[in-house]
Amino acid sequence: MATFGGLMEWLGAAKAPARREKSDFRLRALPREDILLYVKDIDNTGVERVADTRETLASVGMAGGVIAASVLVIALMLPGTYSLVVSHRIESLKQEREQLVNTLRSVRADRARLESPAQVEHWAGREFVAPAANAVLYAAPGGETVAKLSGGE
Amino acid sequence: MAIQVERKSARRAIWIGRLTVFWALAVFGKLVYLQVVMHDEYVVIARNQHERTVPVRATRGEIVDRTGHPLALSIRTQSAVINPRRVVDTKFFAGSVAPVLGIPAPEIEAGIEERKLRPAGAPGRSYMVLKRHVSDEEALRLKRQPFPYIEIVHDSRREYPNATLASHVLGSLNREGNGNAGIEQKLNADLKGTPGTMRVLTDSLQERYISWIEKPATEGANLTLTLDSAIQYEAERALAEGVEAAAAKKATVLVMRPEDGAVLALANYPTFDPSEVIPEEPGARKAALHRRLNIAVQEPCEPGSVMKMITVTMGLDTGEYSGNSLINCENGRFPRPGRKPITDLRQGYGTIPLPMVLIKSSNIGVAKVAIDLGPRTLWEYLMKFGMGRKTGIELPGETAGILRRLECQGPNDHWCWGPNSHEYISFGHEIAATAVQLARATAVVANGGYLVEPHLVARKQRPRADGTMEDLPVVREKPKRAIGGDTSIQLRKIMQRVVLEGTGKRAKVAGWSTGGKTGSAEMFVPGQGWVNRHNSSFIGFAPVANPKVVVVVTLNDTPRQGGAAAAPVFAKVASAALRILQVPMDAPETSVPETPEQVIASGPEKVEVLPPDPVTAAEPETPALPSSPLLAGPRAPDFRGLPLVAVLRRSSALGVEVEVVGSGRAQRQNPPPGSVMPAGGRVRVEFAKP
Known part of the structure; x- marks a missing residue:
């Protein structure tokens, strides 16, 4: 890794070793390349990190500020958003209520149809069975009774 | 060299800065233009997109009977409509839509083509109802069709769950949802209510998320009728049987509570189904309209002998006659010099007491009472019994009957009483009354002498937005005294004898005492003269001591007279009404006809x-x-x-x-x-x- 030419040579060595032997296309060494392409290893083991409190505080403050601002914005938007969601819900409930009221009307119509006098008589005529005499309880005559049969002959 | 590069870079930076400033200014300018200059216009556009005014429909009020049983109620539905002029390929459209709606494709095709051919401005040219009251499934399937011009619009269907029951009272609705008969027509404004408006905000999917009422809708008022559906059913059945037995062409029956004039049942024959749409074809239309005629209030007829009740009442109430007053009935023929003689139809009677005049239905007897007391007195009593005046019942097209003026207004005035009109009016000729007028007159005798106002509406209530009900006023006149209480009691006893020993024996009701009067008026047919057909009627009440029901039966165009045709119908209807109203019995229940x-x-x-x-x-x-x-x-x-x-x-x-x-x-x-x-x-x- 000493020179750029060496690098190129290393790169090209693996790909075309045969051609390298036939023709010399290597770049010539650049003037002062050993200086320009010198890489000096830096040893930071001796460096001591000094805590910069101001910068840290500033960074944390910045982050905190951004978060606080975000929370504030979200908090400000939250009631509006919530009311929007609730409004949607209320509207859907209103429509559902209308549908249920309509269904109720429809059910009432069906019920009235089944309870109509003609229908009741139709079913009474088909399904009614006269109960046995001893299965019928007769209440004692009330105050409004204007005539009653005597108990004996 | 380095200085030049720095200058170039600085210049470039300045240009970028300038461009940025221009861009910012342009944006700002556009914003100002949109937000300030065009503010109003864009607000309107935005509102049109997101804010709409939608109508708030007022539901038509319900009609229930006195027990709360629903007689008519409205259900919200939806209908499919199109603009026929937007249909390009009619055949393809009809073929696609027909299976969804269950309507034959040629029918849809013909309808569209017919509308397309209508001249400009003609109704229905740009509007055609594909099908009314489509189901949710049908609506969904229609929306999936590749025809954006199919619209699903709100609609409403009126349900009459009892089919033809009380159809002449309830009436029906036309296509526009307005009443065209019965209470639906008479109280249309109350029942219909007033639609309101509502503002709604919609999102990008056109789903509403906020709505507020701009103008509140006034819901249609719910009506509680005085009708009893069970009595109504029995009355309709008895009337149909009576019509068949008497070979009548038309008939009506009315059951009324005498103390306040509440109508418990009102039925006509023939009847109709309120749900049926009146056909367009002239012949069928005429027949449908004929069935809708409310005979009880719209068609007066000569009452015949039932009018004798008023004449005898007049005699007793004036004090000129008593129950012992004797009247010479001229053995059935009452000749007057220069006038047509008055005759008794069945048999002649000699001198009989006043009650027997009514019991035996003597024309001569009542004519003599009218002659004795004079036309003015008879006129006054006819007025007291409400003859010649509308009753005010909540039904459309009520007629006042026929009662001409007492005094002529000039030599050419023919709409007035002649010199002997009072003689004929005393036994029910030269006068015409509706069944509801006769019921009101009978109620005067039955309730102790008060003229009541026949009515059908017991209560009006309007639903409020919070679900509670607001009671609406039902204005009604107070009963007016028409005759004395003693006279009423006397009449009731006499009319009971009409049933027990007179012409109305078939009006007996097992378990309850009844009173009444038969009536038969021979029909005059133009071109044929007097024909042997009658308007037969029976007016009556039960029980006699404290009447709870007044029943009037009229059968038109029957060969039978009132005692044979109308009295049995009265007996059936009165019996059912008394049983349903749980009126205590005051007579033996197992009464056997006299043989x-x-x-x-x-x-x-x-x-x-x-x-x-x-x-x-x-x-x-x-x-x-x-x-x-x-x-x-x-x-x-x-x-x-x-x-x-x-x-x-x-x-x-x-x-x-x-x-x-x-x-x-x-x-x-x-x-x-x-x-x-x-x-x-x-x-x-x-x-x-x-």
């Missing part, structure tokens, strides 16, 4: 005592004990040895139901004599010839 055998048997009985039946003698008669004290009925009487008529009379008097087998004299019975019968049980009596 000649009974008349003969009413003499002193000679009961031959037969030797005891070997079967019954062998078995000692031990009175059966009831299984529960509550099951105790009467003890079985001893019918053995009695002839049939005696058994019937005795069982009728005791209120014991009997089952008769064979003929001759009673040989054996079950249960045996003296045993306690189960309540409601009957005695089987076997007869054999001795």
